[in-house]
Amino acid sequence: MSTTILSNTKLILNIKMGLIMKILQTKIFFQISVAMTVVGFSLCLGSIASFIALNIIAGKAPTIEFWYWQRLFINSIMYFVTIPGTWLFLLGNIGIYLKLKGKRKPVNIILLMLSFLLLLNGYWIQSVAKTVSNLAVEQLKTNEFIQAFSSNKSIEDICGGINLLFLLVYLGIYIITIAKSKK
Secondary structure, rough: OHHHHHHHHHHHHHHHHHHHHHHOOHHHHHHHHHHHHHHHHHHHHHHHHHHHHHHHHOOOOOOOHHHHHHHHHHHHHHHHHHHHHHHHHHHHHHHHHOOOOOOHHHHHHHHHHHHHHHHHHHHHHHHHHHHHHHHHHHOOOOOOOHHHHHHHHHHHHHHHHHHHHHHHHHHHHHHHHHHOOEE
16 A cells, blocks of 8 residues: 555656646746846845935934934835845746756856845845844934944945845846847
8 A cells, every 4th residue: 555655646746747847848937037037136226226325315424313214214125125026036037047947058057146145145134234223223222323333334235235246247147148149
């Protein structure tokens, strides 16, 4: 009886894997993957642009109150835009990579790795941002600037710049790849 169960399980797994492989090769799967990549890229780039704008608005001598209110915006953008965007971007790139089975080029793994690095760095930024936000609350409570706030904020900004670099490199590689494929 256990042999029958084992062979039936193998049969079911083979059928499911065959179905999954067929789905991966459909045009709609590829279109959804590309759409996820584009939307994820846009969300990430847009959130970075909003973070840059908030830093520009801060000016040269922001108040403790400004830092506190800025953190409220940044936290919302990070949790509802940036992190979901990084996941969409990565999952879309995974889908594209899977669809290109047999037609993959080294550039495809580079694009996939950039999307993975963006997600990892995004989670690192999120942990630093939480610290910065907690320090902003503490500053507001004590009405005194805390040195750790500035140093952590700098780390957050540098890591955000790295994510911007990842996105721009991704876009550059993608554009160059498309230009070469049209020749």
